Amino acid sequence: MDNSNIEVNKFEKLESKILINNQKLESKETSSLNDKQIKALEVENEYLKNIIETNKTLDKEKEEYVDSLKDDFNVVVVSRRNKDYVYNYNGLKNVKDDDAKNNWKAWLYLAPVLVLMAVFLIYPLIDTFFISFMKDYNYVLRTYNGFTLDNYGFILGLTEINGGYEHRVIDYAIPNTLIICFITVPVSIIIALLISVGLNSLKWFQKILQTIFFLPYVTNTIAVGMVFAVIFDRNGVINWIFGLDKDWIKGAARWDAMLPLCIYIVWSSLPFKILVFLSGLQGIDKQYYQAAQIDATPKYKVLTRITVPLLSPQILYIMITSFIGGFKEYSSIVGMFNNPGTADGDYSLYTVVYYVYDRMKDNKVHYAAAAAVLLFLLILLFTALQFAVSKRRVHY
Amino acid sequence: MLENSVNQNMKVSFQNEDNKDLAGLYINFAKPGSLISDVSLTIKEGRRSVKSLQRSEKIMKILSTILLYVIIVFLALIVVFPFYWMIITSLKSNDEIRASTQTFFPTVVMWENYIEVFRTFDFTTYMVNTIVVAIFSTLGTLITTIFAAFAFARLNFAGKNSLFMVFLATMMIPGEMMVISNYITVASFGWVGLDADLMDAYLAMIVPFWVSVFYIYLLRENFRQIPNELYLASKVDGKSDWNFLWKVMVPLASPTLISITILKFMGTWNSYVWPNLVANKSEFRLISNGLRSSSFTDIEGNPLYGYQMAATVIVTVPLFLLFVFFRKYIMKGVGRAGIKG
Structure with a gap:
């Protein structure tokens, strides 16, 4: 200048x-x-x-x-x-070095990822989409009898195939998935929020308690599912503490089985949420709280008027990821129950993902593909909805 | 003056220690040893002095802190309860587990449960399989992640940003969309099927997981924080990109790489769905599959919870050890997911 x-x-x-x-x-x-x-x-x-x-x-x-x-x-x-x-200025280009030379170098560095992604991500994505429209697909021989919408019709219980209707998706898989999502996501977010606000205001033992609350993250879903099955056993400790005589796991009614399942899902999803919220809380400027203190603002108002709005990006992120997680619930059911049957029906604990894997094992890959595409659309819809609703409420 | 500036209910008065009003007294401030030591300034709000208000506020603060600790510790106990119950159940006899009165500590410590589990549960095979799969899928992931993150963070090429956005967008796609077709793919490679051997099963469990967009994102962020001057300096010294990547960037990003390694290892240890599909023989199984498919029941089909819990303890302990030694890296790696929103 x-x-x-x-x-x-x-x-x-x-x-x-x-x-x-x-x-x-x-x-x-x-x-x-x-x-x-x-x-x-x-x-x-x-x-x-x-x-x-x-x-x-x-x-x-x-x-x-x-x-x-x-x-x-x-x-x-x-x-x-x-x-x-x-x-x-960007320091990225060597003038003598040709631009094109660096260009192919970059693609060389990306090659392993691109090849693997093409084979195991992009191709399967397109393939699954096509399979979901194929009639009587045989995955070993890769044969099918033309394209049809019947796979979707069948899993949604609208079309009759081989003299039978599929009712398990409409009766069990979709309702169960939605119930799990709408119970566990809000409950775990609220609990995690309160715990992290509490943890954040602690003076002593904060690190130790934070570590303890993180412990459920470092576990094997199947193993701890089995532990929860023991805890909720008919002769288990929960029935004993509360003086109940009820089946929660084996031979339980559908809605009774749902309760321990939701508790388990909340328990195992808390650590990640607490960690994210805590790192968000620690990034909030202390001045807001000092100002509130001078104004003698009541504590619940500090929470709802300062903490939650300033934490809204993290809350949105957690909401979206845990809704996606909720839609994909499967291992926790396998861990706790080992099979999707309760006293109310052999498949009454089906979730959409459970249905997908079971149909794969039955070699009915086209139904599995249709259910997977349905799941994808559901997730897409809910994610888009959350973005739309949160647009006005999230403060970046 | 004072009356204007403070609350109307406030009154300023001089009092001695017996609360006797000294308003009318003559105090000689100049004379040492006069009444001055007996006098204190008291400000009142309503009937209570500010001092006593402050005191009660302090008590309230201490009480609420204690309450907060009690609640948090109580919740922490609930969170760790399943682990505690797992351990004590693994040490109980079957009769004690089924008894109508639950005990919070085993009356007879049954180490035999563990011996029995090690005898019946093929722990070594599952463990070896899991470790082999974990090591090789972690190595592959590290290499692909380092290369891709370097290209995105340092190099220039047409369509860089849009390609990265596509990468990020793939994170939204549920894995179930890919599982179906991937199963067919690995089957056509001969990695799954009746004549698939252990090597094939390993490949089927390792290769599809060599790419993780999330780790690429994590490492790219870290690479971008490495100052440009270092890159320029190494260029001036005539170092190639390759040398710069391995001699400067990788060492500087080692904390993130350790996080990725441990998280990937934990992921393999916990993976259930995919190994369950592709490992169709019991000797190919990973630890989670082995655990779920082993039945711990007596002759009448009643579950033997003591054995079952001993097995879950064996599966959980290695993870806990990993957590104890690498707590910082695990929590940092996981926590980073949320910072950017």
Whole structure:
């Protein structure tokens, strides 16, 4: 911008030294300088002038060189040691290096990921979509009898195939999935929020308690599901504590089985939520709370008016991820119940994902594919809905 | 003056320690040893002095802190209760587990449960399978992640940002969409099926999980924080991109790489669905599948919870050890997911 200014500053010390020397030389009659000293001052001045001159010409050369490149870049960095290396402001391009060369290098670095993704992510995505429309698909021989909408009709209980209707998706899988989502997601978010606000205000033992609350994250879903099955056993500790005589797991009614399942899902989803909320809380400016304290704002109002709005990005993130997680609930049911049957029917604990895997095992891959696409659409719909609803309520 | 600036209910008065009003007294401030030491300034709000209000506020604060600790500790106990119950049940005899009165500590400690489980439950096979699959899928993931994150963070190429957005968008797609077709793919590779051997089963459990978009995102963020000057300096010294990646970026990003390694390892240890589909022989199974498919029942089909819980303890303990040693890395890696929103 103001190059001349920088130039002056750069040689200021040297130039002032010359000035001082000149002053001394001018007043040589009055002062007691001998010839040797005068000679030394003159030599020094000569020397300094030389340095300034050389530097100025060098700078000029460099400036010209940089100017010649300025058509291409805004800011140019030139290596002092090696003028072959010139970089633009982003430091990403070597001018001598061809752009295209770097381009193919980048694709080389991406190649392993792109190949694996093409084979195990993009292709299956498209393939599953097509399979969901195939009639009587045989995955071993890869044969099918044309395309049809019947797979969707069948799993939704609308179309009759082989003299039977499929009722398990409409009766069990979709309602169960939605119930699990709408119970466990809000409950676990509220509990996690309260725990993290509590944890955040602790002075002592905060780290230890935080670690304890994180423990359920470090567990095997199947193993702890089996533990919950023992806890909720008819002769188990829950019935004993509350003086109940009820079946929760084996031979339980459908809705009775749903309760321990939801408790287990909430329990296992708490740690991630608490961790995310806590890191969000620690990022909130303390000034908001100090202002509230001066105004003597009641604590519940501090929570609803300050903490929750400022935490809204994290809450949205957690809501979306846990809704997706809720839609994919499967392992926890396998861990706790081992099979989807309750006293109210052999498949009454089906979720959509459970249905998908069971149909795969029956070699009815086209039904599995149709159910998977349905699940995908459900997730897409709910995610879009949450984004739309939260648009006005989330403060970034 | 004072009356204007403070609350109308407030009164300023001089009192001695017996609360006797000293308003009318003459106090000689200049004379040392006079009444001055007996006098204190008391500000009243209503009937109570501010001092006593402050005191009660302090008591309330202490009480609410205690209450908060009690609630938090109580909730923490609920959270750890399943682990506690798992351990004590694994040490109880079957009669004690089924008894009408539950005990919170085993009356007779049954170490025999563990011996029995190690005899019947093929723990070593499952463990070896799990560790082999975990090591190789972690290695593969690390390599692909490092390369991709480097390309996204440092190199320039056409369509970089849009490609990255596509990568992020794939995170939204439920895995179930891919599982069906992936199963067919690995079957056509001969990795699943009647004539598939252990190596094939390993490949089927390892290769499809060599890519993780989330880890690429995590590492890219970390790579981007490494100052540009380092890259320029290494360029000026004539180092290639390859050298810069391995000599500078990877060492600097090692905490994130450790997080990725441990999370990936834990993921393999906990994976159930995919191994359950592709490992069709019991000797191919991973630990979760082995655990769920082993039946711990007596002759009449009643579950033997003591054995079952001993097995779950064996499955859970390695994870806990990992957590104890790498707590920082695990919590950082998991927590990073939420910071950016």
